[in-house]
Amino acid sequence: MSSLFLSMACAEPKYFYLQYIARARQNGTTLLQYSCPRCQKVIETPAAPSGDVWDTMATCPHCNGLYLKVVTDTTVETYIPPEE
Ligand SMILES: [Zn+2]
Secondary structure, eight states: OOOOOOHHHHOOOHHHHHHHHHHHHHOOOOOOEEHHHHHHHHEEEEOOTOOOOEEEEOHHHTOOEEEEEEESOOOOEEEETTOO
């Protein structure tokens, strides 16, 4: 079973994302919704603690596009990397 799990997870980034969000929701983590800057589909991400700003490169679970994500406790802003 574990090898099947691994091969599925490797083949499907969206699967990882869904597991991650399901776990966050179970833990009572605040989730924020935003749209992918490339495919415009809705993505959820855990909110940062109040007063914190998280800026990270992220990969869209829907289109696998790369973008920069800036998360605060209430907002998410996204940017397509400037080299494109
Ligand atoms: Zn996308």
